[in-house]
Amino acid sequence: MASKIKKGDTVKVIAGKDKEKEGKVLSVDAKNNKVVVEGVNMVTKHSKPSAANQQGGIIEKEAPIDLSNVMYSAKGQAVRVGFSVQDGKKVRVNKKTGEVID
Template sequence: MSTIKIKKGDTVKVIAGKDKDKEGKVIAVNMKNHTALVEGINKITKHSKPSAANQAGGIIEKEAPIDISNVMYSHKGKATRIGFKMDGDKKTRVAKSTGEVID
């Protein structure tokens, strides 16, 4: 199994599926299932009964997880692959297209 190179807070571009070419910020990454929750991407509708937390109930729209393989890191508006480079004793992420350090 390869390493997940996408982290929480990254801006990603969807490269496959119904939301192709859309961009969003990663809310959460699930390492076990290889999925990511991206803001505004892969929206689903969920029907909920009235409860103490949600008095009205009804139809709620929320994001569903999207597979990591269907998103790509967005660097300066362009989708790019991510590599790793050792900077002394620190491991840093690098954008493959430009060679710039990401974080």
């Protein structure tokens, strides 16, 4: 099934501890219905020193958030996304204004 949220989209969090925050989608896990959003759901990880990370220590990174807790954001407003066929191609459409997203 085609996903309504894709990598690179700007989304707004509609539920959870980071409600009302906006950010860019870094990755989408369609199998588990999870997305990683820039600056949202930050967690601290303890990392051991390694070849890649000489220092080690505590790092902050984004954790996945459920897909149902985010909505596509257009001009700072959360909007629903639908699908439409135009010129024989399936495209995502902003349901509020009817304009094509991609």
